């Protein structure tokens with residue numbers, strides 16, 4: 001069956017090529033987590049209103065796009081591959097809580113009552129959520145039949161589209 005051999009080899013070459021320029025799904029999402037965690041750390045040290053405003057705008061943008069690519073691509077595919085009834089539903093509920101806090105601080109001037117508290121609590125929820133993804137969901141996804149290199153490429157493309165869309169608003 002020479003044709004099967006060729007197509008398998010071709011697929012492997014494509015995957016190698018994709019992996020040399022694109023991080024796999026887990027690496028891409030972990031990089032997002034790290035970036036947001038650093039933004040929250042910077043917020044805790046920030047003193048001026050303009051710096052806080054700028055950091056919160058970045059945090060909201062990053063989290064909104066990150067949550068959306070996970071919900072559109074990662075979560076349904078992990079749920080199907082793992083036949084999961086717990087990790088993904090809980091992650092979705094956690095996203096909703098985080099989005100409620102995003103709505104409460106996005107486009108709101110810093111300095112108002114509970115503003116800093118809302119951002120701090122958002123950071124704590126994100127930290128908890130990230131821990132569950134990285135310690136539970138991602139290791140299980142790695143052991144599954146999912147092609148994480150190919151998924152990484154789709155996540156990257158969708159992220160690019162959404163970033164451009166968000167920044168136009």
Ligand SMILES: [Fe+2]
Nearest residue numbers: 067070091133
């Ligand atoms: Fe998430």
Ligand SMILES: [Fe+2]
Nearest residue numbers: 029070130133
């Ligand atoms: Fe995440």
